[in-house]
Amino acid sequence: MSLVLCGLAAAPPSAWPEPGSNCPPLCDRIPDSAWIAPAQLPLAREYRWPGLAGLAVTAVAPRFRFEDECAVPPVPGDPRSYAVAARADVGQPPGHWQLRVQVIHWRGETWQGGQTAMAVVQGAVGALRDCLPNPPTITTDRPGRLAAVLDLGDGRVLHQYLVADPRNSTVVELAMWSTVPPQVAWAAPSDRRVLDALEAPLCTAYIGSCR
Known part of the structure; x- marks a missing residue:
């Protein structure tokens, strides 16, 4: 399935920057409060992840980590091209878990x-199933929620999470990858707990979106 379902998205409305940590759904930035708490990330005890808001950079035409790894071609009219998006990366030495969190918001x-x-998350499921050389192990596939493990076929593994919150028009990605065997054994809460932790800050970040 394409990452875009035709007809669901239109050109973005005009928007304006908002001061402070939170903002209304019509907002031209990712609020600092939109990021998952470091302690709720997988392997937080081992890596003591830093706060992600301070590391975030603007993501232009964002893509998910698995798309790059699986050589998924760009999709014409991809609505992510006009979303407001930011990405935070935390690198580690070779053999350790690398971290990326990305927040994508439509105004x-x-x-x-x-x-x-x-629709973006639904389309990602279809693209992920076609990943080569090895089919992914999809552990959660529910509307707006995806978790999977990918054997990348070159001695690396990728854990991929995606969650959409339609109440505030936002998608959050968490990707963690390492060479195999990693220096730190993989350990994570249940998919539901990880996805809930990615989604929960959005209700605060986008004022009034979860009433």
Whole structure:
């Protein structure tokens, strides 16, 4: 399935920067409060992850980590090309777990942006299933929620999480990857706990979106 479901997304409305940590759904930035708490990330005890807001950079035409690893071609009209997005990367020495968290937000009416966010994650499931050389192990596949493990075929493994919150038109990605065997054995809470932790800050970050 394509990463885009035609007709769900329209050109973005005009928006303006908002001061402070939080902002309304019509917002031209990713609020600092939108990022998952470091202590709720997998392997937090071992790596003591830093706060992600201070590491975040603007992501132009964002893609998910598995798309680069699986050589997924760009999709014409991809709605992520006009989303507001930021990415935080935490690198580690070779053999350790690398970390990426990405927040992608569509401005304007949430009935429309929410459908777009859900469609992007739904499309990602289809693209992920076609990944070569080895089919992924998908551990969660529910509307707006995806968790998978990918054997990248070159001595590396990737843990991929995606969650969409239609209430505030936002998608959050968590990707962690390492060579095999990693220096630190993989350990993570349940998919549900990880995905809930990625989603929970959005209700605060986008004021009034979860009433």
